[in-house]
Amino acid sequence: MTRPATIFWFLLALALFSTAAAAVDLEPNADGGRNPEARWRRGQIPIVFSTSLLKTGSSIRPDSDVQGAIRRSLETWEAAVDIEFQVSWSDKTAISPTGGSGDGISLVTIAPIAENLLVFSGEASEIAARTRVFYNRRGEISEADIVLNPYQQFSTDGAIGTFDLESTLVHEIGHLLGLDHSPLAGATMNEFQGKNGIFNLANFSPRTLSLDDLTRIRSLYPSSADDCCGSVDGRIAPASGRGGKSLSVWLEEPETGRIVVAARTAADGGFSIRGLTAGTYSVYLQDPAGGGQKLDDIQISRGKTTVYSKKTVSVARNYDVRFAGLIGQLSRVAVPLNGGRTYQLFLGGKNLRPEELTVGTTSPFIGVSKPSPARLDYGREMTVLTVEISAAAEIPLGEYTIYVENRDGTLDFLPGALTVEKFSNPWSITSFE
Template sequence: MVRLYYFTAALMFCVLLGSQAFGSFVFSSSERGSTEIRWTRRVIRVAVSNSLSDTAPNIKKGSNVTEAVKRSLATWENELGVRFQVVSSDAANVSPTGNSGDGISLITAAPTAENLQIFGENAQHLPAMTRIFFDRRGRITEADIVLNPIFQFSTDGTFGTYDLESVLVHEIGHLLGLDHPPISAGVMSSQVARNGLYGVEQLSGRQLSFADVAQLRSIYGSTSRYEECCGEIRGKVTREERTANDDIIWLEDAETGRIAGSALVGDRGQFSVKGLSSGLYSIYLRTTGDDGSVTDEFIETIELATGESFSMDVAPQNTFASNTLEFLGAMGQMSNVPVQAEPGGSLLLQLAGRVEKRPFSIGSSSPYIMIENDPKADQSLSERLGVVSVEIRIDEETPAGHYSIFIRSSDGSRSYMPGAIVVSESRETSLLRNPQKN
């Protein structure tokens, strides 16, 4: 569960509210291991349970459930090039674990014991889950999505509910074989916020990010006849001692600063980020020490040609950051969920972490994110966590995507919050790009 901090000038305290972890998919049939799973059909049949309606006890009355389902499926169709064939069904329960399901890919919200069982001990924490069946070749044969009957959903941004469309977009990503990326920078993020976090409706999860599209293409390739795809950046991180800690490589579009993808570094130091379009990419490494300390390093910027597989060796400098960032927020609330912003807008951003050594400054790797003033120190959250606030402005021409914020110490070391700010595409731009959504 995500820790959400509320604070005022006089008092700061922690409550366990606001956002949850997304449940990953649960595998049935073959052991996945390192097998890449995917659909091979061009038409995927999806049955929508009659339990998924505004008469369900966990869905707000008056919610436009039918349109939310249609839009969430269309979001992936537009990038994937497959077609979802949607039918209604009286079925209520997901298929039980085993070698094979019932052959029906179901979306359900029925409050049954069978559906609750899929959540196990995480029933109090996960708003939805997906169970996938696939064969030994990694071909998906069935995928069932269940909304947790414990939580409330809506389509109008009602405070304290989860946005139904955002949750469905995420789970349909799992249905297609996508997993949570190590850097939260899109709809496949491992965290989901309820409406009202930071004082706004949490609707950014309705739109695929730059990184989401790359992750999808890494499995299915590009469906555009106008674009040859896809490139890959791979390599090996060389450390004196390999540990069990999860090191992370993340990429940013060097021209815009948008998060383009990320990957965990394997036990032997290997990594690979696939599904990339041609262009300039800035490469960053996050290493975690045995004591839990995190070090962020900029590695280099490379130019990736169309369809190129770029190989590199990375030797970490292990430069310890004098100041580090751990949480962010706005409107008096803090968590690790990205803060939403609009092109041409501005906001007062709060950042929390180990902020001890001055002077320091706050910056962004994107030319579209402007820092308007020097960081102002606020009251500490605890003996360990200090809080600073800074005014940021978003350029009117900012492309939709997730952007990073960093704290830079006087010794030059930096600590990043990758994907801390999410800039959403306006509805008008979305309709111009995909008029079929109108």
């Protein structure tokens, strides 16, 4: 399931892309609960596409390259790990009902029939798609049905106000394979998907898997070589010893600042990350209440598990940063940048006073100017800063972190809020390629 991102625009007070209420990521079967490490037992995965996706009058815009979007979305995951989709087509239109074992057919459909519309009732009518997963008694995935929302519009050409069909399919196929949502804003598997038109751009970024997506899918479907990857089992505990909060943890490449993978801690502070290439990683933490911290550098070795434990101190702060954007718009989706260009970046949150704050990134390839207040009215509940942000021409493609630092040393991070893409973003104010 993907949810549309909230957008704030100084010209349009009404939200063009509103936020739906929280919903389950993957619907469990009647035997209860979803196994977060569940996967298909075999590398050959059957998937059936409903002919409703090809019919005139569906929610997919005419002249869209539907079959091309389907083919590319499957190839994206096949190129990442050793799996193969066995594709067929059917006149079947309805997904399997919840509460049973399913019919054994993994169906992708957009048919506007009662069984499918039921999963988009209420505020869920705003989301792009939903995936319902079934498991066998061994806890393996036995079926996964994807239904695209017939209440929404899809396209393959970036038409404003529509969801990108290929981006939506790549995300939902990730769920079909067993992936949950990622806390990383720039990941394909992040829960928020922007419609085409956010920042006046086509939302093609989720078509390409992030390092986070690649690392997490490798953990479910590892290479045949047992020593291809390493892992980390960690625990983040507050100095008080009281847990209960879910924290965001992510690993970056120390040399580039590029994010490799992100995870959320359990109630006891534990987290586990698999599928890591051998090397050194910088560990970062974001506490929703206590701000962000850089913790340590850790070493990952092939075929081995690194055990990591850290006690942290929560620091009170009276500000936060929640959104980033371009051209006066703020959103939860990642801001796309191109190397060799400078952009005016907008940051929105609470009590963001430019005279008390500096804005920075964790990458040596990204430069940030001093902040200044935005000359736009976002209402009393939102303060907005602007900075000029420059990405070096040689910056690697991928996701990067931006942060706000108070003069008292407290930090607040937006991990993955910047994504360096090959897709062109023309909103640069200068180019130095």
